Amino acid sequence: MAKVAVLGAVGYAGAIAAQILYRHPFFELSAVTARAEAGQRLDDVHPKTRVPLELETFDGQTADAAIVAYPHGAAAPVVAQLRERGVRVVDLSADFRLRDRTTYDDWYGEHKAPEIFGQGVYGLPELNRAQIAGADLVANPGCYPTAALLGLAPLAKAGLIGDVVIDGKSGVSGAGRGATPATHFIAADENVAPYKITGHRHTPEIEQELSALGNDVTVTFTPYLLPLAQGELVTSYVTPTRDVDGEELLTLFDELYGNEPFIELREGPVGVIDVRDTNYCRISWHHDPRTGRVIVFAAIDNLWKGAASQAVQNLNLMFGRPETEGLR
Amino acid sequence: MAKVAVLGAVGYAGAIAAQILYRHPFFELSAVTARAEAGQRLDDVHPKTRVPLELETFDGQTADAAIVAYPHGAAAPVVAQLRERGVRVVDLSADFRLRDRTTYDDWYGEHKAPEIFGQGVYGLPELNRAQIAGADLVANPGCYPTAALLGLAPLAKAGLIGDVVIDGKSGVSGAGRGATPATHFIAADENVAPYKITGHRHTPEIEQELSALGNDVTVTFTPYLLPLAQGELVTSYVTPTRDVDGEELLTLFDELYGNEPFIELREGPVGVIDVRDTNYCRISWHHDPRTGRVIVFAAIDNLWKGAASQAVQNLNLMFGRPETEGLR
Amino acid sequence: MAKVAVLGAVGYAGAIAAQILYRHPFFELSAVTARAEAGQRLDDVHPKTRVPLELETFDGQTADAAIVAYPHGAAAPVVAQLRERGVRVVDLSADFRLRDRTTYDDWYGEHKAPEIFGQGVYGLPELNRAQIAGADLVANPGCYPTAALLGLAPLAKAGLIGDVVIDGKSGVSGAGRGATPATHFIAADENVAPYKITGHRHTPEIEQELSALGNDVTVTFTPYLLPLAQGELVTSYVTPTRDVDGEELLTLFDELYGNEPFIELREGPVGVIDVRDTNYCRISWHHDPRTGRVIVFAAIDNLWKGAASQAVQNLNLMFGRPETEGLR
C-alpha cells in the first residue's frame, strides 16, 4: 500500500485520477486538494467520481507519491517542493516534458523550477516502460502527443516518417473546466472549428519524442474542437521516406503493440466512443495506394489515456505494480 | 419606413431581432448598441446575423422605435428615457410585464422606473392583438409564458383550468450568453436537470395572464435545461374544472387558432426542431381518458417566438403593418 | 461461483449486463447469445463491453442463471423453457412484471407462456429485497417505473399520493438499437418531443406497484425523447392526500433510503449525467408552498439501474451475494 495525493483534484483530469486511485487495490488516495473548493467534498464537485473525501488546500501534505494536476507554470514549483521531501511525482503539466530549456521558455514562458528542469521521464509507458519504472518524476504526456506518438511510433522507429501532417480532433473537456466563451454550450454545440492554428504547444512535444524515436521530424499539427465531451481522434498523414506496403505496416504495428495491454489495433475505422472512460488507445493504419501515403488513426479518451488513467499507469510502473492494476 | 434601434444587440435575442429587422421590408435597423463590444461589428460578434453594422454604446440615440434587450432591472430606466423622447418600445425584459407592483418587487427586486410601472401592454399578439396595435410600450412575454399561455389559452378562456402543472424544457440558450458553470458544454452535454424549482420568475407572469383569460389559477411550474441550443417544449397537465371530450377540445383550439398565421395545430407529438429559427408555435392537445386530464404541448424557439421574432411581430402590429411582415 | 448466460446480448441492456458479469467476482459469464450477430465477438459488436466472447445462437444452453434481454412477447416462452430446466432467471422484458393477466393482454397482446404468468417477483431491490432473495424468476422493472417508483415510494407507503403526474425524460438509447426514423441522429439531435402520449406501456406497471405500496392510484404518464444517449429523469408532481411539510418529507425519504447503497438523496436539482453508467438513483424532493404539491425528481441511467445493472443487483440478491458486488 502506498499513499498518493492528488493535487488539483477539481480539474477534469485530477478528479478522474482521484476516482481511479480511490478504488485502486494498491494505492490509497490520501488527500485531494483544491483552492477555491477546499472544504467541499470531491463527490459534491464531481459526483461521478463518488470519492467522498474532503478537498483540502495544499500546504505541504506528504505522501509516498503525488499526481500533480496544476496548470503549466504553476506545477513546477510545487513539484520541486514535493521532490525535495522525497515524494514521487507524476506531473500532468508540460513543465517537465521538454528536454530543451529554450524550447520550453519559447512555448510556455520562463520555467519556474529551473533547478529540476529536464529531470522528468517522459511518461508514455508503451514507449518508455523501463525508464518510468525507476523514475521519481514522471512527466505525463499531453493528450494529443499521447495519441499522435502511439500512432506514429511504429513508423518512427523504422525511420519511415518523411513528412507528417497531424490533424487532432478533441472533445470540449480538452479546453478545460473554466467557463469561457469557447466552452459555452452555444459556441461548441453543432460546431467544429480549429484552434491555435500552427501554434499549439503540443507541437514541440510531439517533435521531441518523434525525433527521439527515429529521424528528426518537423510536424504540422492542427487541433479542432468537436461537440462532444471526452474523446480525441488524432490522424497522422505520413509521407514515408520510402515505399511501404500493407504487409510491412502490419508487421511494424504488430511487433510493437502485439502484446500491449492498452493498445487495440483495428483494421477498420476507429471512433472515440469505443475508448470513452478507458485507458485504451485504438489504432488503425491505412496505406493510400494512389499517393503512397500512410494514414494512421489513434483514438483515446483525452481525460483518461490522455491524462488521468495514464498517470495511474505510470504510478503502477513506478511502484512495481502490474501495469493494468486498477485500470480495467 | 420606420427607424428601429436594437439596444443590447449582442445578447442572443437582441442579435436575432437585429438580424430580422435588417432584412425587414418596412423597418430600417438604425442602430445596434452594446457596451463591452462597442466598436465591433455585429456580424463579427454574431456571424449568423450577417448584419454588418457597428455596435455603438447607447447614449440617447433616437429612433421611431426601439427593441430593448437588457436584463431585468436594467431595462426599466432606459425604457423610461426612451418613452420620454417619444420612442415606441418593445421591451424584452420582465420590467413591464407584471401589473401588480408588489408581485414585481417580490420576484425581481425594487422597480427602477416606478413612474411608468404597469404601462406595458402584454405583447402576446395571438391573445392581445388589439391593445398591442395602439401601444407605445409593449412588454414582450417571457419564453416559457409564451408557450404556456398559447397552449393553455383555449382552455383558460373557457374557464376549464381547475389545476395545472407546467413542465418546461428549454435549450441552453435560455440560460443566456454568459459563460457560467451552468452553460459550460460539459455541464449541459448529455444531461438534463431541473433548475429554479418552485421559484422561476416566469411563474407569476403565467398566473397573471392565465387568470386574466379566465378564472384565477395558481400553477406549479418547473423548468429544465436540455442539451440543445434553441427550442422550448412546454407541457401543461390540466385537471379540468369539468369533464371535457376530444370534440370540445378540437372546437376550442380551432376557434381560437384556426386563422392564426403563426400557430400550427398538430394531432401528434410536436418537437422543437420543427419550429427552430421561426416565429411559429406548434400546439398539440390530448385527452387522457383514464384520468380525465388534458395535456397540452406547445413548442417554440425560445429565442424567436419566445423573444426576438415575437418582438418584431409586436412592432408590426404597433406600426400597422401586416403581422407576418419580415417573419416568413 | 455461478454460471450466468446473457440471452440477447447485442441489445444495449444485454451488452451491459454481459460487461458487468464478465468482471463480476462471483458470477461467471458462461454464454452470450444473439441471432443475427452469432459468430461475431461481443466486443466487436459493442467495443465498450470489452467482452471477448463469441456470440452464440440460443439453443438450450444451460447455466445456473440467465439474464434474458428479449423483446416483450419473445421473452416469455424462452423464460418458460429456462425455468423448466431449473435455470434461475432475471427477465428484462415486461412479460412477468404485471400480475393481472387482462392488463397484460390489453397492453402487450396475448401472453406467450400463460402457464407461468404472474410468477415473477418484481425486481426493485430497494422495495422488494426479501422476495427477490428467494426468487427463481425475477421480473426486472422497466426503466421509467424504476425511477418513478423509487421517487414515489416514500410518499406511497405513507398513503400520501392523492394524484400524480409523471413526466419522464429519456435519452435515445431508450428507443432501442433498431435503426428507425425516430432513432436517426437528425431526428433526435437538437430536438425534444413526447411520444406514446397517454399510452406508454409502463403506465400500468407504475400503477400496479404504486397501488401495492399504498392506496390505489391512476397516473398520467408522459415520456419524452431527449438528445442524449443514456439517462432518464423522471419528475413526479404529486398532489398529496393531506398537507405535508418539508420536515415530514425529509423523515419519509431518510427512513426509507438512509441506508440504501444505490440511492443518493440530494437537496438541489439532480441531473442524469451524475448517474451515467452506474446503478445509482439520485432523488430530490421539493415542497411547493404555493400549491401544496410535492415534486420528486429521480435520475437514473436507463440502461444501468433502469435495466442491466439492476438485473445484476437482483442476481446478487438471488444468490445471497452482497448486493453491491460487481456494481461499484
Add this chain to the structure above:
Amino acid sequence: MAKVAVLGAVGYAGAIAAQILYRHPFFELSAVTARAEAGQRLDDVHPKTRVPLELETFDGQTADAAIVAYPHGAAAPVVAQLRERGVRVVDLSADFRLRDRTTYDDWYGEHKAPEIFGQGVYGLPELNRAQIAGADLVANPGCYPTAALLGLAPLAKAGLIGDVVIDGKSGVSGAGRGATPATHFIAADENVAPYKITGHRHTPEIEQELSALGNDVTVTFTPYLLPLAQGELVTSYVTPTRDVDGEELLTLFDELYGNEPFIELREGPVGVIDVRDTNYCRISWHHDPRTGRVIVFAAIDNLWKGAASQAVQNLNLMFGRPETEGLR
C-alpha cells in the same frame, strides 16, 4: 417567372431546394416528387420547409427546369428523359460531374445514360460562372468538393499545389436520410470516426477540378462523421510547389474572392455554425512558417452550399437572374 420541379424532394437536399424555391421571387415551385411519400404534403414530411405542396410520383411532369435529387445512378436516366423534353436540369448526383467515363464507371459503376455522359457543366459558380450561365445541364458539385475546391482554387490557379492532404469533417446529414446503423443517434453521438478511408467517391471529382484549374494533383482525402446535424469543415494541408508568404496568399485569395457574394474570407478560425442554413462558404488560410505548408479551412453547410442552395445559385445563373436572388 419560370416553373421548377424538385424531383426527390424528401431527401434532405431536395427538401431544402423546395423550401428555397417556394419563396423565390422568380421561380415557381411547380411540383415536388417522391415515391414512398407520394400523397403526403412536403411540410408533413419536413415541417421546417413549410412547403404545403403535395408530393407526387414522377411520371413525366414537365417544367422549365428541374432540380434532380436522386441517388447516383438513379439520376442519369431521369435527367436524360428531362433533357429530351427540353427541361433544363440541375442534377445533385455525381452522374454528370466527371468528364472521364472510365473514372465514373470505376467509382460509381456503369453509367445509366451514356448518351449524355459528360454533358454536365460543373456547377461551382465562383469558378465556373460563365459556362453555367449558358448551360442546360448543370452537375451540382459534391459537398466535400465544393468546400475543398473553393478553399484551394486560389492556390491551384497559381500552380502552387505540390501536394495536398484533405481532411473533411461532416455532420450526420451527409450520411443521408436512411435509418442505418451509422446514422443511429447512439452511433454518432459523442463520437467521431473516419469513413471510406482512401476510397471516398469525391476524390476523383476533387482531382478533376483541381487539375483543371492548374497542374495535375493527386489528393489524399479522408472524410469524418461528427456529432452534429449540418455543416462541413474541410481542411486542406498544402505543400506548395515553391515558397509563398502571407502577403502573396492574401493577394491570391483577395483577387479571386474579393467580390464574391457568398465567399467570406476570415483571418481567424472558421466554424461551421457560422454558415449553417446558408449558401455562404467561409474560408481562412494560414502559412505554417515552420514547415512552409499552407493550411486552408473552408466551412459550408453541406446541405445548402454543399447541395440545395448552390443548386438554386446555379438556377439563378442559368436563367439570367441575380446570382443571390432568393438566397439571402
